[in-house]
Structure formats: C-alpha cells, structure tokens
Amino acid sequence: MTAGDRTGRGLWDRIAPAVWSLGVALLVVGPLLGPGYLLLRDAVSTPRSYPTDAALGLGDAAPRAVPQDGLLAAVSPLVDGGLVVKAILVAALWAAGWGSAVLARRLLRVSLGPQLVAATLALWNPYVAERLLQGHWSLLTGYAALPWTILAAHRIRYSVPPSTESAAGRGESARAWAALGSWLAVAGLTPTGALLAGVVAVIAVGRRRIAGALILSIAASAPWLVATALSGAGAEPSDPGGIAAFAARAEPGLGALGSLAGLGGIWNGDAVPGSRTTLFALAATLVLLAIVATGVRSVAAAGDPATRPVRRALLVLAAAAVALPALGATGWGLHIGEWLVTRVPGAGLLRDTQKYVALAMPAYTLCAAAGCRAVAGAIGKRVTDVDVLPLAATVFIVLPVITLPDLAWGVGGALRPVHYPPGWQHVAAAIDGPGDIAVLPAGMFRRFPYSGRVPVLDPAPRMLPRDVLQTGELPVRGRVVAGEGTRAREVEQALLRGGPPGELAARGIGWVLVERTTPGPLGDSANTLSHLESRYIDDDLALYRVPDPADTRAPGHAAHRSLALAAHLLWALLLLAGPLLRSIARRTKSAAPERESAP
Template structure:
C-alpha cells in the first residue's frame, strides 16, 4: 500500500510538472519553428527591427528631439548588449515573445477550474484530464502566438510591440486577481506582469490599457462571491478574511501600475514638444488582405496597413476561408466558456475585444479618418490611434482562449457552475477508459490545436526565409570604432537623407530603417519622415517629429530622389553641430570630394565616414536628460520591489483566475 501511495504521489507530481512546463514548451517550440534561421549568428534586419553590435546606452538615452519611441526597448537592449553579443540579444528577445505569449495564454486556460463529464461521457476520467488538461492549453498557447497579427507585426519588425502583446495574458490574469488579493500583493503581481509592456514602450502600454482596463473595471469571477471567498481563504488561511478591492480601487491600482512602468518614456514625452502628423491616419489605416474586406480581415486578425508585411499565401481564398472557420469556432468556444464557466476576466476581456475591433475599423472609414485627424490635431497624444489594426490584439487573446475552451469541450470537460468549481482534475466522476466515440473527438481536438499552424504556413521557418540573419560589413564596424575613438563632441549626420532603404550587403530584397541611425555612440541626425506608397501608385509623406532633423534638411536641401545633397560645406555642417558624416550606401557621385576641412576616415563600398574639422563644429550640449534616468530608476525599483515582495518573478507567477541601394524606399500600402 505504501509503495502504491508513493507511486501515486510520484505520478501526481509528474503530472503537475507537466502542466506547469507545458505552456513554456509550447511557446518555445512555436518560437523555434517561426524564427528558425533567425536564431542563428547574424542580425535580422526588417523595417523597424534594427539591432546593431554594441548598442550604446548613452545614444539611446540622448535620443532625438521627438517622441521617445526607442525608450525603454532600446535601453534594455543596450544593457543586455553589455554582457551578450547584439545578435544573441536579438534572438533572445524574439524567442521571448513566443515563450512568454504562448505560456501566458496556455496558463489562463490551464489554471481555470474545469471538471470532467460523468462516466460514459465522450472522454471520461483520468484520460479526459490528461488529454484536456494538456491539449487545451497547448491549443490556446499556439493559437495566441501563431496567427496573422503576430506574423504581420513580426514582418514589420515591431518586436517591442509584440513583447507587450506577449504580456497581455499575464496582465489580464493579474488584473483579475485584484478582486480577491490584498491590495499590496495584487499591485506587486500586476507590476510583475507588466514587465513586457514596460520594455515594449508606449504602444505596448496603450495596448495593455485597452486589454486589461475593462478587466479591472469588471472582474466577475467563476463561482461568484462564493468562489471569491474560497480564493481568499485559500491564500489567507482559515478564518482570515482578505478584504476585496472594489472596482474603483482596482481601476486606481491598475492606473498606478501603468503609470509606474511608463515613466521612462512618459516623463520625457511631456517636454519633448513632438508633433504628430495627421497624414498618418490615411497611411496607417487598416486594409483588406483577405477576400473578406477590411472587417473580415480584422476578424481574422490581419488587415495590417503594410502590404509588404503579409505572410506568403495568407490571403488565398482557401486558406482564408479555413482561417475564417477557425475564428468562428474559437469565438463559439469563448461564448460557451463565458456562459458555462464565467471566468473572472471574461466580461472585461470581451468588452476590450469589441472596443479594439471598433478602433481598428475606425480608420477604414471616411468619417472615422476625419475624426482621428481632428483628435490628433487637438492633441498629439491621440497619435497611436492611427495604427488601428494594432488594437485587434484583445480579439486575438479571446480567439486563442476560445480555441482552448473548444478543445476542452471536445475532450469531455465542461466549465463549472458555482460550487462545482471545487472539483479537481478529473473531478469526482467516472474513470471509464476511452472508447471509439471518444477517440475521434480526441483526434478532432488535436486537429483543432494544430489548425492555426496549418492555415498559416507562411510564418514557418523564418517566414519562408524573410527573416534571415546577415552580418554587418567590415567598414561598418570600422566606422563605428572610429567614431567611438574620437573624443571631440558633435553629432553624426546619416546620409542618404531617407529613413528606410534597402542595403545591398543584406543579400536579399529588404526594406529597413537605416542601421547607421543606431550604430554610433552619439547623437545621430537622420530623416525621420516616412514615405508610404498608396494602392494607386502615389505616396503619402508622414512628417517626422525631430525638429533638429528638419533644420538639417533645410540646410542641406538633399535631392528628394536620391536623398543626397549636391555639395557638402564644412561650415554649414559645423553650425548644425555635426562632427561626422556617414554615407551608408554606395554612391557614384562623391559630393564630398575636394571640400575643405572635411576628411575621409573610413571608405568602403557600402560605408564612407567623413570628419568635419573641429574648428567648425559648434556642438549642442550632449547631455543625457535626467527625466529618462529618473523615470527608469523609479520603474526598475518598483519592479524589483514587486519581485522581492513575493520571492517570485514573471516566470513563476500564476496566470488566470485563482483556483534599390542608396535610394529612398517607400513603405508599401
């Protein structure tokens, strides 16, 4: 008997470890399958995804005169680059997107209370728990990180946004626990869950506010008040009551936590004086990338504004139709879970998904675009609403959890009602072995869990080779070292005067933000205007936010076609505070040849570094603003406090309810 009990205990411990590790395994496996070659040596360069060797923290903190978009994501990369090579840092953060996101969605499903159907049902007893307890979380985790939203944002290079997206399930779970936890403990748990959004920056925080804000206002848990009382007794001990936090208290705690993690970019943005161009409303509006129009594309979690970020084969009628069927099944599973299980975060997350879908559609209509343009003119803080497709992220979480609930239903579990939630894994019900009728349901559940991958094969193995790493040429590293060795102050001017280009040395067609803008350990001056092509063959120019860059453009008057000036003048460059000029593309016309007080430091086929004689340079005061440093210290200190308070971290936090080279490149529309 003792041996049997010991064997049962070992089996139970193994099952618990399997449930605990499976979510992370699902996310990591999805990340490896998606990234593939991108995890090898070298740097993946695509649109906004620009990692460079030895990124300087001082460069990130000095930033530009516009909105501090690179803070704190680039600051975190710079800190990690002190101990790891830059390409290893990139692989780490990209893999973290899938591991954290997949684990978060899977744990929201696995931590929810479920019970098996009585004996004789479709899949009964321990078999039901093993299949449903492992397969349903795997389905939710894979669906959350393998969908058109992730694919299109990844192909846009928006890794910081995806990191905030990966943290959404954790924030939803932590926000829901505010209803039953002590205020200090709930606030600490929420801060830990907000770490991915804190790294992601302002877009990630805005997305988190949209997703979890309604959950904070409306957090009605499974089992109602009785379930809440059980959760409080489970944490506080028998007879010790934990005071519940009312909706207004939860809203205040949530807002305080968001403000705390936003300080690194929020404080400097208040004094940046940045302006937002309303032309971006039309440029960044959602577009149709499936046969079902804009609304249908958004329902399928696609519809990104950039046609160059659509994965191969996604918009084909067959795959799009199967994807639509998958979305409808997932939504049906979510409704079933809401009606039967009543998850504590259910009502709030549903409201967030509906609101996000409405925001995504807003820019696709004439009146909606006019409204957004008026709001941005009124206050630049409404600028993030231009990229409407971003806000289907709550719908992506709903669909992922709904698919997990559907798999639970297929494997014979049903959501609890009231006190039924106390039934443990396998419940008190029958232990009949699975019959023929149950096996086909299990097979269908496995197929449903794999269907997100099947209908989006274009994301597999580096998005079909579109995420392949490259190496920086030797002259780029030589120029970086030469600037670092120069002890004279002054900025680096980056030419050609165009933000996005296609470098020849990448070895493949790619559009990327000029890596020279991040390569050097001092302030860089570059053209932050964005040119977006229109379906009719025209283009929309979205003006940049850096006032100093505008002054440079007025002084140099570069050719709009090539982005190069007709001639350089050392006196003009010095008056602009420029110490070095970088030409980061092969050019035929050496417009710097023969210019006095301008010397060539590094010259190669893809990089030329010029130095302005120091007697001409009148550099601006190169200081690191104290607002960024202060905000970063407060945020980091708060996160460290939250981890130390619980002796935990994000990893162990429970999730869910308690129980042409050189030429300007246009971004395709």
C-alpha cells in the same frame, strides 16, 4: 491511478504547455537563431548600442523606441546586442503561448489539450506573422505580456486578502502588486505595449483597485512619458497623412473588418505572408472565426462564476479591438483620426490602429480552448466509449497551422540573421569628438547588399556612439509621412544642395557618414564632402569630420538626461520587483521550518 500518478500527471499538465510553447516559438523563429543580427524593416539589432539622447527618447523624433533602446544601450556592453534581441524575441513568443495556456487553465479550468490549443492560437496567427515581418519584435513583447498581466490583475482582484493588517496579508498584497507591475514593465518595452497591457490590467483588476493599476501603468510608461514631456515631441502635431497611410488594410476577399477579425490587416501590404495575399486569406479567416465561435458561449456563460466577469470583459474588449480599428479605416474614421493627431498631443501613437487588435488575443485563445472542450463534449455524448478530447485538440491545433503554413521557419525564411561588414565597427571607433552625425543617402531606409531585398531602417543610430539625425519621414503606400522635428530635415537639405560645412557645424553636426552600398538621393553633397576631412573610408562606408560643431543642446540638457535616466531606472526597478519579491518569499518560506526546528 495512484496518488503519485495523479501528482505526476498534474505536474506534467503544468509543464507541457511551457514545453509546447517553447517548441512552437523556436519553429517560428528558427532561421534567426544562427549567427548574425536581426535587420528587417523596422527591426534593427546591432552588436553594441550607446546611451545617446535618441536612445533615451530626447531626440527630435517622438520617443517610440523607449525604453527599448535604453535597455539595449545598457546591456550590450556586457552581452552582444544581437543575442539580446533574439533572446527577448524567443522569450516573448514563448511567454505568449505559455501565458495563454495558463490563462485558459485558470479562467476556464480546462485540461491539457485545450491549453495547448490556446497556446498554439496565441503563437500561430496572422498578427504574429505580420508583426514579425514588419520587424516589431518589441511590440510582440507587449503582446506576450497580455495573458500574464490579466492573470496578475485577476489574482489581485480575487486572491489578495481584503485586509492587509497582518504581516502575511501585507506580504501577499505586495507580491501580487509587484507581479502586476513587472508584467506592465515587460509590456512597456514600447509605448504601444504599455498601452495594451494597461488596458487589460484595468479591465481585469476590478473597480476597487483601478487606481493602483493606473499608477503602475504610468510608472511602467515613465521612460516615454518623461521623454515626451522633456523633448517636446509630444506637443508637436503629427502629419495627418499618417492616419490614412497607417490605417488597417483589407485583405483579398475580406473588408477591413474581416481582415481585423482574422487578426490580420496590417497597413504594409509587403509585410504579409504569401498565404494572406490571395483568396486563401478568406478561407483562413473563416476557419479562425469558426474556431473562436465554438467557444464564445462557454467563455461568456459557463465555468466558475468568480471568473465570469473577467471573461466577459475580455470578450467585449476583443469586439472593440476589432471594430474600432475597422471604423478608423472608414472615411469618417479617417477624418476623426486626422483631427486627433493635429490637435491632441501624443495622438500620433494611435495612428497604426491594427496594432491594437492584439487586445483580442486573450479572448480568442480562451474561446479556442473552450470551443475545443465543448466540441469534444458534444461528440462524447454520442461516442461514449472513446475519449475524443485529444482528437478534438489535435484538430483545433492543426487548423491554424495549415491555414497559415508560411509562418513556420522564420515566416517562410524572411526572418534570418544578417552580418554587418567590419567597417561599421571602424567607423564607431573613429568617432572621437563632439557633434551629432548626419547620414547620406537621404532618408531613413536602406537596401544593403547584405540586408536582403526589403528596405530596412538605417542601423547607424543604434550602431554609432553619437546622435544620428534622421528626419522621421516614412514612405508609406506611395506617399511620404512627415516626421517630427525640423533640425534633421534642415541638415539633410543642406547636404543635398551642397551647402558649406559651416552650415552643418552651426546646426551641431560634427560628422557626416556616407553609406556607399545603398541607393538613395545624394544631391550635390559631393560639394560639401570635398571640403571635409576624411576620417575613414572603405567599400561600404565613408566618414567625414565637420570642424568646430556648435553645441546646440538646450541649457537644461544635463538635467533632462538625468530625469530620463531616472525614468528608465524606475522602469527597470518595476521590471525586477515581481521576481525579486517572489524569490525572497520562497527563501523565507524554505527557511521557516529550519528556524522552527532549531533548538
């Protein structure tokens, strides 16, 4: 093999994981790529979003969707919001696979076959399937950022010069820290993603640089931290009933521990692929754990000693990410969780414990890659005249796919675009005055004729230009978990008992929207609506105007919005810092020979 052949092969070995990961990502989300919008359980994409108080996290409810909603509000006037969400989801899945392949190459020095094994396992597992079915597209962005965050932190730990006295050293240090900040910001599209990436950054960056990683993690979390402090939602206790409702769920043939070890066990038994609803889940989990087990020893002990501490730390993190949510589903674990959410501000963020199983993914993919190489090496000692690594890699790739066949093509077709009726745009255009919006029927979830059979979050808060009041109450496992805040609940009760319009106006309501094609309680709201001016009506929607709504905003509302916007701007700058500094460095490097050769 010539030097050119080796160079070409090395280049292909680096490109192939990216191409492979993109192909697998497209296979997973395939149906969603057609025209239309993502509207599935918690996922809501709309043509246009608005920078309302709720989008900035300043509403009554806890800021669980910032800076996600703020980003869409900023971008959707320029690019269709549905297209933006699809692009982010595809990019996230692509990055998850590609990043896992690069992580295996950097930490284990494995060849192409094991890299593809790592990429496949990162994309083709129950965690990805269940979170897609639950509509957690932005959480998957945090999931995808984990391997890249580890790589950035590892670079700081081992590659950044200890002394930055020279200009080159300072530049290298700045680029490394900016890259870490960018990946933390990518993960920080949701609060949970920020926590996930912050944990792996602290683990991988080394003790001497933990302070810097923590500062960047806080900056990446600024939108929801600032919103929590300003809105006061974080100071309010969460419903302790949410701990049991959102606890990890045991799958058939598996306890909670086994389900979590298999990267499954989401609380919502309806957001699960069909193959995980039978005893086939037991077989699939055993296969996954067998794949991981083949590489644990290599990840823990073999390879470059410089990367061994990070690899061992990731193994410990994976064990904790499985064990702690399993303990949280036990009787005493539930009691501890209930105590936390009623006494510790912001602890409600931890109630869906299965989300944190994502922290096991980096170690699982490393073990799969190492196991593929180890198995091929063991067989190769007996079959010396055949390169068995490609065959071993093929088997390691095929096994996760055949044990979760319904992840393909939109998780069995569940992930498909919907088309909103034109009335939504007419309603948005008709809202031309002050006041927040109340919605009917009561509740946050809808079943529209165009949205399919499963309940979906009401798109009104992201579709309309004024704040839409929602109670935050969630029906989970036959119970209702209360939300934060009281104004939305008071408004909803006033409508259901047919209260006078003045009662709504006193609470800042200027509009009432009736979504006419979805089931739900209406109570005696017809009495209230009969006294209101109709502004728009069709077969799907009816909009009414409430006269003279009171301004219920706090005296410091404008200052609060400015601070929330500043926090979002900080997040955006952090997001862009890494690519910008890298681009500048490349331009400077390419321009240097020209300057040197100039007369």
